[in-house]
Amino acid sequence: MNNDKAIIKALQSTESPRLSADFNSRMMAEVYRAVERKKKRAYILSLCLVSGVSLALIGMAVYVFYTYFSFDLSIQLPRFPKMEFSAESKSISGFSIYIAALSLILIGLDHYLRHKWMMRKNK
Amino acid sequence: MRLIQYMNNQDELNYIERILAGETNLYSYFVNSYSNSIYSLIVRIVLTNEDAEELTQDSFLKAFKKLDTFNGDCSFSTWLFRIAYNTAISATRKRKMEFPMVDEAMMESVPDEAIETFFDQDENEIRLQKLEEAITKLNVEEKTLITLFYTEDKSVAELAKVLDLTNENVKVKLYRVRKKLYVLMTK
Numbered sequence: 207m208n209n210d211k212a213i214i215k216a217l218q219s220t221e222s223p224r225l226s227a228d229f230n231s232r233m234m235a236e237v238y239r240a241v242e243r244k245k246k247r248a249y250i251l252s253l254c255l256v257s258g259v260s261l262a263l264i265g266m267a268v269y270v271f272y273t274y275f276s277f278d279l280s281i282q283l284p285r286f287p288k289m290e291f292s293a294e295s296k297s298i299s300g301f302s303i304y305i306a307a308l309s310l311i312l313i314g315l316d317h318y319l320r321h322k323w324m325m326r327k328n329k
Numbered sequence: 330m331r332l333i334q335y336m337n338n339q340d341e342l343n344y345i346e347r348i349l350a351g352e353t354n355l356y357s358y359f360v361n362s363y364s365n366s367i368y369s370l371i372v373r374i375v376l377t378n379e380d381a382e383e384l385t386q387d388s389f390l391k392a393f394k395k396l397d398t399f400n401g402d403c404s405f406s407t408w409l410f411r412i413a414y415n416t417a418i419s420a421t422r423k424r425k426m427e428f429p430m431v432d433e434a435m436m437e438s439v440p441d442e443a444i445e446t447f448f449d450q451d452e453n454e455i456r457l458q459k460l461e462e463a464i465t466k467l468n469v470e471e472k473t474l475i476t477l478f479y480t481e482d483k484s485v486a487e488l489a490k491v492l493d494l495t496n497e498n499v500k501v502k503l504y505r506v507r508k509k510l511y512v513l514m515t516k
Binding site: 210211212213214215216217218219220223224225226229230232233234236237238240241 | 353354356357360361364365368372378382385386389390393394447448449450456457460461464475476479480507510
């Protein structure tokens, strides 16, 4: 059967159009996109899973407290002590707020610039 | 020959392990090696170049997504051809394709010796042209069978895996395709 030279020749001579020249690169780009999609899906799935489990645990804790414990929760919680500020501490509170805000802005800027640099590097 | 094939299979298994471990770029080895063969098969089934290219891409993507299910019980190309064949078959199901029927009695009456000598000669240009025409009249499964058997050198066992048939079934179908081609050419 393998000696059917005529069939082999006919199959080979049938004009078979070639794939477009950039097919392989387009194919690989598609593969990379599929990998990215898979990673994103896994991330979302794990996020949903963690959120779900956390909510379930909180729900379970609330259920256990209401069902099996017969005490007023608000009584058991520690009461916050009354805070009194001296005149001296009041005067430096403005400066403290300024330092805290500045630190937050600088941390935010650092994060933004790092992110931008990473994006450029990946391109 | 078998040793070379075994070594190729081992290399490919090694590549697959590395791709699954995160070296995605190695998949280009399979795309470069098999894209034209897969395309040649699909274009024979769906007949339009644009559809064939899209289906070739679909086949490679499906293979990539299911790469973890490849267990190495056949060569990677056989597995890929099976995916490509199924993808092309699904596409052709959406549109109705008609193939000429050949009288069974006419096929049965053809002596085996006549076929052996008929297909063993490849010098007659007119006959080759007729044969090319006859091949286009075969149904999808028959075209796949002869394409993979004669141009891709696939064994009967590999063909059985691609088409989900038994080895005996493949042998019978190959035997009947030759008879059908003979009848289509001589009637």
